[in-house]
Amino acid sequence: MKRNWLNYLPTLFVISIIISLIAYTSQGTSDRMNYSEFRKVAKTAEFGDTTMEIDSTIIKVNGTYTKNADSKNKSEQSKKQFSVIVPNTEANQEWLEKTLTDDGGEISVSDPSSGNTWITILANIIPLVILAIFFYYMFMHMGGSSNNKAFDFAKSRAQMEQNVKTRFKDVAGCEEEKEEVKEIIDYLRSPKRFTDMGAHIPKGILMVGPPGTGKTLLAKAVAGEANVPFFSISGSDFVEMFVGTGAGRVRDMFKNAKKAAPCIIFIDEIDAVGRQRGAGMGGGNDEREQTLNQLLVEMDGMTDNVGIVVIAATNRPDILDPALLRSGRFDRRITVSLPDVKGREAILKVHARNKKLADNVELHNLAARTPGFSGADLANVLNEGAILAVRNHEKQITMEDLDEAIDRVMMGPAKKSKTYNENDKRLVSYHEAGHAVIGLKLEDAEKVQKVTIIPRGEAGGYNLMTPKEEKYFHRKSELLAQITGLLGGRTAEQLVFGEVSAGAVNDIEQLTKIAKNMVRVYGMSSLGPIQYADPQGNVFLGRDYTQGNSYSDGIAGEIDREVRKIVDECQKKCTKILTENRSLLDLIAGSLYEHETLTNEEIMNLMNYGTIENPNAPQEDDAKPAPIIDEPAEPEEKEPEEEENDKEPEKPAGVNQQDLDDAFNELTKRKD
Incomplete structure (x- = not known):
């Protein structure tokens, strides 16, 4: 300029x-x-x-x-x-x-x-x-600049990008979403094919999904594949303190887009301006609603196949105004969800293009270890691994760097300077060992990938547990297994030390939430398939304050009793499993006390062979380490109820506190 x-x-x-x-x-x-x-x-x-x-x-x-x-x-x-x-x-x-x-x-x-x-x-x-020009200049840039800029408030803040370099190959993990927008690209390239057929291309596409799943990247890839200008703006850029500013910016944005047509207008976080109208107290004639009204008029006034496609992104579709979502404005709704294991592997390959990875790095194993991670989280994992490799003066990014990067993204950096006293260390070892034993012995529980007692973030230790297979729906038995697994640490403390600590506060919070959802949302209780959930989402001032619960006080008491019943049953089952597998609990806790961190392979060796090292493994120097995800075949076990008929359960009476103290003393001497 x-x-x-x-x-x-x-x-x-x-x-x-x-x-x-x-x-x-x-x-x-x-x-x-x-x-x-x-x-x-x-x-x-x-x-x-x-x-x-x-x-x-x-x-x-x-x-x-x-x-x-x-x-x-x-x-x-x-x-x-x-x-x-x-x-x-x-x-x-x-x-x-x-x-x-x-x-x-x-x-x-x-x-x-x-x-x-x-x-x-x-x-x-x-x-x-x-002299006159000088004083005029000083006036315009000092005293008169604010008044002069008042004429620029109504101008659009949308940034136009002419040559977009992003392509579909840069967007991984959302193949179905790409298919949904391919006809938009075909229309922007050759609109005559659609007009001859009498088809009307969608005026607006709403992309919905959790943060970091690639909604903005996908919209930019559409513009890059179609080779059209890309106007990008945030929903908050429309709203100002001056009345009529947002509406003026909307008009100016569509005016500029019509000049550059065919083009794409991308509105990020549209919920900032597209919230439902009439939710406020004292009327709705505010600046935000005027901006939304103008946006509705502009989209409704667009002639068919004018060459402008509006793409909006949000993670809160439940609060958008119904007039914005009707056909003729945002005709199509695309859900960009979290990637599955194949999608995560593809995303890792995209972000690993410019990374120097070691030979022992297997992206498939890394993808299997990161369920629930978004594309942004996976990019952050690789970036953190690269930073750790540079910090350790390494020439390549190793699997150990990426393993530490996952822990840092999930829980924060390890607090190695924070040391436990002997009693606290024993307590944390048994707490984490309790979670691990439930994961190993309960059929529907998640698979244990890693156990550590090294503090991270606000946690004194943690279990990295991943589902055996990714599912869209959870059965009742799986939810009960999750609650049982969360109770494993607290139950192990009660079983071994005769009292509990405050370290299970996060576990209690999570299991309470699962139990309440089972009763109030999923209908998995004696109350039947009736939803008693509270209103979800943010409260709308002036509307939802007057809305009470959808159930009576008597039902509220029944909900509390059902939640307590579920937790109590899981508590009994957890206690039974830990009591029957007390020797395994002591073995894992002792190994954690000595080594502080155990991998999936080491935990499986402890369960199958009683030692961290596999005695049947080859002892060659060049033998490659086993993948973190793959585990030895676990011998089939019957449910504890079925085993009672075949043989007597293992009695914990032979293990007393003195034997436990002697075992820990022996481990301490061996470590010294």
Whole structure:
């Protein structure tokens, strides 16, 4: 963008002042005298060549003179320039002629009317013009700038990108979503095919999904594949404190888009301006609703196949105004959900293009270890791994770096400087071991991938557990297994130490939420398939405050009893599993106490062989480590209820506190 020439005015003004000062200082030897002073100086001075400019009333005299000409000391004599104005009389003309020529000087007379009148006028006007422009500039950039910008408020804030470089190959993990927008690309490339068939291309596409799933990236890829301009703006850019500003920006945005058609308008976080109207107290004639009204009018006023496609993104579709979602405005709704294991692997491959990965890095295993991660989370994992590799002065990113990166993204950096005392360390070891045993022995529980007692974030330790297979729906038995697994740590504390700690606060929060959803949302209780859930989403001021619960106080009491019943049953089952597998619990807790971190392979070895190392594994130096995800085949086990008929359960009476203390002392000596 070219700079305004007024921006150079202060520099020119400063330069002119400097030149004036230099010119003024260069005239330091020149005297500007009045008539009386000149009469006194003329008595002792010797005049050289002079110039007289005779006007009708005055005589301008310029020349040189030698001061103190009568002095014998040459150092006291000095030659200077002078200028004086003398009244124009005959006596003064005669006196000047005699005085200025007595010492041999010559007089030259000039006519003032013979000079260039325009030069004189410009010499007097130009400084005034420069001063006027300078003060105008200062006023516009200081005092008047805010008023001047008031005319720019109604202009669109949408940023236009002409040559979009993003393509579908840069968007992974959403193949079905790509198929939904392919006809948009075909229409923008060759609209005649659709108009000949009488088809109307969708005016608007609403992309819905959790944050970080690639909604913005997919919209930009559509523009890149179609090779059309891409206007991008956030919903919050429309709303200002001045009334009518947002509506004006909407009009200006569509006006610019029509000039650049065919093109794509992308509105990110449209819920900032597209919330339901009429939800406020005291009327709805506010700035946000006026902006939404103008957006509705502009989209409704777009003629079919005009060449403009509006794509909007949000993760809160439940609060959008119904008029915005009707056919004719946002005709199509695309859900961009979290990627599955294949999608995560494809996303990792996209973000690993410029990464130097070691040979032991398997992106498939990494994808299997990151269920629930969005595309942004996966990109962050690879970036954190690269940062760790640089920090460790490594030439390539290893699997250990990526394993640590996953932990950092999920739980935060490890607090290695934080140390436990012996009692706390034993407590945390049994707490995490309790979670691990439930994951190993309960059929519908999630698979244990990693157990550690190294503090991360606000947690003293954690279990990394992933589902055995990713599902869209969870059965009741799976939800009960999740609650049982969350109770494993607290139950192990009660079983071993006879009391519980506050370390299970997060587990209790999660299992309570699952149990309440089972009763109130999923209908998995004796109350039947009736939903008693509270209103979801944010509260609308003036509307939802007056909305009460959808059930009576009696039903509320039954809900509480059902939630308690579910948790109590899971508690009993958890206690039974840990009691029957007390030896495995002690073994995993002791290994955690000694090694602080156990991987899936080490945990499976402890369960199958009683040691961390597999005694049947090859001992070659170049043997590759087993993948983190793959695990040895677990021997089939019957449910505890079925085993009771075959053999007696393992009795925990043989393990007392003294045996436990001796085992820990032995592990401590071995470590030392």
